[in-house]
């Protein structure tokens with residue numbers, strides 16, 4: 001099939017590359033000339049494990065191309081993916097200017113039947129708006145389909161190639177056939193393509209992310225209560241996760257969720273609810289609890305140093321909002337570092353991927369080449385991201401480097417008994433120190 005992907009952000013690049021890998025002819029379109037020039041030279045502007053191998057192969061075998069020219073992109077396309085940003089506006093609603101801008105242009109360019117697919121996370125009713133924007137100028141038949149992505153950063157290639165399910169919102173029989181054949185190579189193991197109307201598909205995406213954010217937030221509150229009653233949240237997780245109605249995943253308590261998706265989507269669904277006059281109370285709680293959770297360790301650190309952080313050096317392990325990404329959007333580490341600096345502390349930090357991004361916004365942090373270098377002469381360690389290399393460190397070396405053997409762990413990486421045996425003062429989330 002001939003596929004155009006408009007927008008070469010994270011979703012567009014993964015979608016384009018993976019559909020090239022399944023044998024399609026893919027052309028990715030972006031208005032950013034520098035980005036397209038880099039992509040044409042074979043450079044990937046994002047960090048996503050496993051993407052490079054597929055990217056290189058498909059460029060070399062001529063199935064993956066890039067252009068800044070929308071007309072060239074859509075010339076022979078049978079399907080056109082829209083993978084454009086939908087940044088949140090002041091009021092939390094998703095801004096559709098990029099998507100509707102391209103939709104307007106598409107209307108004048110189309111000269112044959114094509115399926116246009118909303119891949120971005122867009123509010124309920126967007127497919128209808130896109131259809132109307134194209135129809136203003138279009139002289140040919142076309143369909144607009146909602147096909148939300150469920151890719152996690154860091155494992156996006158795997159999520160794309162082996163999806164739990166593919167959600168397709170369309171009532172057009174022709175579009176259904178096109179979508180079925182497009183996804184046939186990816187759902188061979190029996191995972192379904194679920195068809196529904198456009199509005200339900202759009203809503204499915206928000207419901208999925210909001211439910212996961214709720215699941216994490218619920219566990220974070222259980223953790224907070226565990227600290228008060230003297231229970232251990234890890235045991236609670238094991239105890240409830242084995243109930244197949246609850247499920248084992250996304251039950252890890254910590255210092256709150258971050259990233260570009262959960263915070264934005266929870267906020268956008270809350271906004272949709274209020275627009276429609278519905279008071280979605282659980283969503284409001286999720287947002288409020290998560291905001292507090294991100295700052296949870298700060299008073300504990302402050303109390304440990306008797307309210308005086310001035311002149312102290314705090315080492316930070318992990319800056320990205322989660323492992324296997326350099327993405328720092330809404331990352332809990334940032335807010336904590338800002339508060340530490342404001343309280344007069346010095347911050348030394350290490351992250352395997354995200355340091356360059358943090359350097360741009362927090363240049364006063366001392367960035368280190370290794371996790372251990374960040375500990376040298378520091379008064380304490382704070383952990384914000386569960387990179388695997390932090391899980392089984394050389395504790396003896398840590399103890400020798402740190403001025404005080406104290407760790408504030410926002411990701412519950414270590415066993416309490418082990419830390420006690422090693423003589424560390426250890427604070428984590430939802431477990432008695």
Ligand code: UGA
Nearest residue numbers: 149150151152153216250251252256257258259261321322
């Ligand atoms: C999320 C969804 O998981 C994807 O399905 C969705 O496609 C994507 O948003 C999107 O809308 O584009 P992502 O933001 O990449 O993916 O990251 P997750 O792995 O879901 O983690 C989100 C946050 O939740 C992270 O800050 C993570 O540390 C936190 N988390 C996750 C927990 O605190 N506890 C958990 O048990 C799991």
